[in-house]
Amino acid sequence: MTSNVTAVSYGLKLSPLELEELRSLLTGSGATFRAESRSGDPRYQVYTADFTLESGNPADIAALRQKVAAAATAGVDTAIVPAGLRQAARKLLIMDVDSTLIQQEVIELLAAYAGKREEVAAVTEAAMRGELDFAESLHARVAVLAGLPAAVVDSVRGEVKLSEGAAELVAAFKAAGHVVAVVSGGFNQILGPIAEELGLDHWIANELEIADGALTGRVLGAVIDRAAKEKYLRQWAASEGIDLAHTIAVGDGANDLDMLGAAGIGVAFNAKPAVRAAADAAVNMPYLDAVRHIAGV
Template sequence: MTTNVTAVSYALELSPADTARLRAVYEESGAAIVAESTTGDDRYQVSVTELAIGSGQADPDLSDPNQAAGLQALREALSEPGLSGIDTALVPSELRSAGRKLLIMDVDSTLIQQEVIELLAAYAGKFEEVAAVTEAAMRGELDFTQSLHARVAVLAGLPVDVVDAVRAEVRLSLGAAELVKAFKAAGHVVAVVSGGFNQILQPIAEDLGLDYWQANELEIVDGVLTGKVLGDVVDRAAKEKYLRQWAATERIDLAHTIAVGDGANDLDMLGAAGIGVAFNAKPAVRAVTPAAINFPYLDAVRHIAGV
């Protein structure tokens, strides 16, 4: 029987009883278990189960009512309270088996642990004010471009030295370096796109050996931040644009791309990719994204992608 979809379940602790419950959910939802395996380390555990759903075609055809209904029933069953603490991504087998993939990630609160604009604002004595606006923007309550201009404006007059100071404060998310290394070692393409700033992102991208990266450019005149950004803002639409552009450049089908982000400005990118992954994301993002990681280890993405 041909595998349609791979269920990748992950949790800080995944006991034999948990995997048995997952197995029961698959079977009760009408999915046939083709193969299963478990892996993990002292940080988290992963269960990978290959399933056949509906007509048994190579990958789910959502235009087929039987397959679409089967997948939806399975998604709903996997969200039941009895499986609390266990996240499961239903991943197209085509994506996991693809010979070449593109991983694209947001930066602030995804690739890195912090929000850079908040770190910069702290030097202007505006941390709490800017953090509140950032939070609202990430929840999708404010227009991202307008909110970014407003937040950057409070930086006017700061010496350029604060950029170096903030760069030293930035910390990669746990597992970020391992994730990039695994994708690169397997011959895949890794990119990041950010509503943050090139001045912070460039050395990070170079250190990690990323293939593509893009962020906003802070305007600096005579060694001082002007409180403005140069050119068009990297917003929600731009993130999707870069995903499509870089995938086309690398001749990688969109179905073979993985996007990771946490905020509302990532939604277009998450929706356009072969699979979107909400990483410790805002509720509105988790609600509409096919996969979610709700613990701090970014390298769990490699298990979702089959890398």
């Protein structure tokens, strides 16, 4: 049984030698090329190769991904994507927020107002590496915010910057009729205005508790952890009538691993090593819109 697959290479610069080595690797793995193209812009370059693989076994495609990743040179990444996902009439893109959709970790920006930024940043790093339980670490980090005036939330909202290419990525998916969602271990008070501005179809995050004009140091309700992220991916895909095989998940930390694993393709964006190793593809440059080339949008 054969399968149609696409290899998408992207980097600040793609040399002819690197592309020839990729072609040789794919051919040696049983690929028969059907079409090749070059694209990109002044920021980064993209090479796309459509090919037929002798085996359609998912395990063989996963093995090819590992082989391609092991042979990659610094500054160039290659995603191996099923043609069915790239050609799907309707897809769902779901993204993490902190250090993915946006450049910062919001909890660290908030903690700076309590004089605890470095302390909180260390805990965040450990949680994103998967060394700490996310929910427990979130409660501990939010606790240091107790007593801060609610106005600091507005101040932090003004400090948040979208990742480069984020708005372009969302706009491209929306213009093509696809669905865009975000699920965050951060906070609704920050995410809400961003979601509205970008016109996101679905979004959810944690809710900071505010009482008498101040942060209480607690979050309301269940924490959005790695299990919740996968749950919302499945829930939103089902509600939109989109096959899970036609979903693209993007994230950077251990909290995203279940979501990345459940999606049709999981993309690690400037991620921790463990996340890069587990994901189907990686983007190791600052341009989030590279994901549209992976997805064929």
